[in-house]
Amino acid sequence: MAKQKKPSIPPEIKSYIDEVAKKTAAAVSDAYKPLQQPQNAKAAFKNTEARLYALPVLKVKIKDDEEKIEELRTYGTPARSKSITRFSKSSTRMDPEEALEAIIKDKQACIESDQHEVDVLEEALEIIxxxxxxxxxxxxxxxxxxxxxxxxxxxxxxxxxxxxxxxxIKSLSVRLYGTAAID
Incomplete structure (x- = not known):
């Protein structure tokens, strides 16, 4: 049995997938903004502690998300996946392969955002x-x-x-937040 060639994704669907991935990355970035821009040194200190507590969990989450992407590539999406409806346009119905590609790009954007946070914290920790x-x-x-x-x-x-x-922690706060972390 010959392996079938994967049909190409139409340009309008591909651009929609890219747009969804960018919006997801922007939403994740916006979710982190309260942690990234404290108003004073006390808030910077607390935010630094919260980020340090989250670091080991983020590392596990990244691995889990990478495994999920591999599962999606191997087995596809479940027949009744709720995440597919998120990528449906009201006027255009995506076929399963297009939806799968959109889900994978969305998950990759989350991984990139989480990995950025891990990298920033690990770089700051190297200093101390x-x-x-x-x-x-x-x-x-x-x-x-x-x-x-x-x-x-x-x-x-x-x-x-x-x-x-x-x-x-105060030293890390200054490294992460700049002058906002100085008393």
């Missing part, structure tokens, strides 16, 4: 890695350890851990 109290940040936000457990591993007091983590 040489600090002897870097572990107070990584253990707290990525491992979920409390100050006492971190203090035990660092061989210092829990108050020292807290104080140095605050200092490092």
């Amino acid at each position: 890695k040489p600090d002897p109290y870097y572990e107070s940040v990584s253990d707290r936000y990525f491992e979920g350890l409390d100050n006492e457990a971190i203090a035990e591993s660092l061989g210092c007091d829990a108050t020292t851990v807290w104080r140095n983590r605050q200092r490092l």
Whole structure:
């Protein structure tokens, strides 16, 4: 049995798919704006903490989304996929291959946005890695350890851990938000 050639997507449908992908990327970017533009140093600090807590989850989400794209490429969309209706135009009905391509582009746009956030945070973390109290940040936000457990591993007091983590988070805040993060 010969492998059938995939039919080409009409230009108007392809442009619609690209438009949907751009709008999705813009919507994801807009969703992150409250985290990206704090009004003062306190908000910048809290936003930095929220972003650090989210970092491990975002990494898992990216892997899950990449696996979902591979599943979609291998098996296609489910017969009754709700995500297909999102890509339907009122006057034009997309065939399953066009809908699949739109869903994949949409998922790829989300992955790119999430990966950008991961890259920005990892780049900022690289700057504080040489600090002897870097572990107070990584253990707290990525491992979920409390100050006492971190203090035990660092061989210092829990108050020292807290104080140095605050200092490092303020440094990250300035790196991520600029002058808005300065008291």
